[in-house]
Amino acid sequence: MMARRSTNSSAREAPQQVTLSIDAMGGDAGPGPIVAGMASSAAKNPDIRFIVFGDAVQIKALVARRIILTDRCEVRHADGIVTMDAKPGQAMRNGKGTSMWEAIDAVRAGDAQVCISCGNTGALMAMSMLLLRKIPGINRPAIACLWPSRNAGGFNVMLDAGADIRADAEDLLQYALMGTSYARVGLDIDRPRVGLLNVGTEEHKGRAELKAAHDLITAASRQENFDYVGYVEGGDLPSDRVDVIVTDGFTGNVALKTGEGTARMISELLREGFNYSPLSRIAALLAMTSLGRLRKRIDPRRVNGGVFLGLNGSVVKSHGSADATGVSAAIKLAFQLGQVDFPARLAARVASLSTPVQSDADATVQGFGTTK
């Protein structure tokens, strides 16, 4: 455990360059906000490089205006664009040559460490599975998202946020492992607390696959470096009881959108409340700093970036409507993943657990432990 901590922090002390491949055409507003986000991240972090895919003429014009991107950004032309309403299967069959396909393929080819796209989630997942393939031993890849919480770092991780609509007990165990690995890298938590989302915290509650997953995760927590807190409820998602919340992609997607919708409704009502009368408008002016702090804390742009876990290569899905701030948040996340070669880490962890009779596997884990 100590070894893991020290190697982990030494990775932070000696950062290496990370190249990100960017699908510049997927977002709702085209390549403008994407290039702006790249410039903002490049200004903060000298170790980022970009390969950008899409309409070369348009992108080159945007990049030329950002001096910070000179020599740090390669533009590669791609003709096609995957539309937001394309079905995953259709996008997969006809996707070759699109900016999305080429951006993922750059990770497969080793030109870039992590791919970022603001495009169609289903198509992005389907193409990523086709091009990058699942890590051996992983049955279902998952999408992990960050959730504003009362934890010290400000966030929890929840997965699956919607890669697949079902998950059996084995899948949920794998989500727990993938989620803890991600929490170490993305949230810098050495020993994450994992919870399994259910309708109550009592042991007798919930579906059969949850009871089976409960036992599997309990057993895994003993040999892995995480704490299992047991069942958690929807109200724990923004809490400080837990760092990683595991659920199937159907429930996770509904929960994510419910939380976002609730936050949006409250902020709209707040805005209307402060526009109600002249006095309330004055109050709003005075309250601006306080409200600004709150807004920053729950700003959806700060949590932008669903990470695809379980593939031989990292892909970050940014919101389609992300502005420069949102894109920059996704880039920061992608950089963190690229720096530690996240897929290799995860593969070793999964391999260690899929051979519970520890023999040769032990050596593998130990060997990996010293390099990560």
Next chain:
Amino acid sequence: MMARRSTNSSAREAPQQVTLSIDAMGGDAGPGPIVAGMASSAAKNPDIRFIVFGDAVQIKALVARRIILTDRCEVRHADGIVTMDAKPGQAMRNGKGTSMWEAIDAVRAGDAQVCISCGNTGALMAMSMLLLRKIPGINRPAIACLWPSRNAGGFNVMLDAGADIRADAEDLLQYALMGTSYARVGLDIDRPRVGLLNVGTEEHKGRAELKAAHDLITAASRQENFDYVGYVEGGDLPSDRVDVIVTDGFTGNVALKTGEGTARMISELLREGFNYSPLSRIAALLAMTSLGRLRKRIDPRRVNGGVFLGLNGSVVKSHGSADATGVSAAIKLAFQLGQVDFPARLAARVASLSTPVQSDADATVQGFGTTK
């Protein structure tokens, strides 16, 4: 349709007395807040009567202090209390004689029209099913909850909020019917819009049972008095796109608690933000009215009361931690249900749909239509 409207409003014009049976021992704080809520409701509504079950000495002392309850409140002694950690099966086997059991049994016996309890939800549902029995044709009863929304009335209905952890396509259709009936009575919406909760609004998305339910509800909406808007997402729960959101009890319970947890976190952060500095405390004073309006709009006490649907008798589950305001909100809801003999309405509706080849059933529905 016209007949339904006019009879519906004539029921409102000529209110009749409604007797509610109250489990006074189930709440976290004992009978105090419950009797306070009863007094508050009694002051507003001259047509409510109560039969209260629990520790007679304690309750009589509390009732004696509220002059408004004189002659409108009968106290019946019950020795046992169902604890919050009791398992449903255990509570059902040993429940006889508890305040919860006796309160439900008063509805079965016809002494009261609606039962209210702040106690253990699982035990309350198990006992209610045992004593009141399911309406013929209903497979799974459901819990319907109100959800603060952007709709004109301020609320949507969501079900199932957690009566059962699973639901097949037929169950989801029944939830749609039960939810529309409830929206007519509880929210006074003549032609509710129904949505089926899913991970996307596109027709190809979601689980197999959702696709089957989609077809069933589409067909039912043609002969029933509601609009089916198709799939909705988590973000639509607080929206004005829909009035009734249908989902299984697992997803519904997670969504409900996620929404509550998100709202709670935001209001805590808001409070902390306004306590940050002397200036922000002054801002808070000025903003108090605006914030008060928001708080009232999303106050969980105002939406207190999960309604059990699908039984031969109405049961309202209030939050265990409800104060007088919360209990009074649950009483208001119970009164509305009691006034229209909700279970009989629902039974007729279900009967009309379970015989889609309209023959004798037609006559039944028409006959019922004129009396409701």
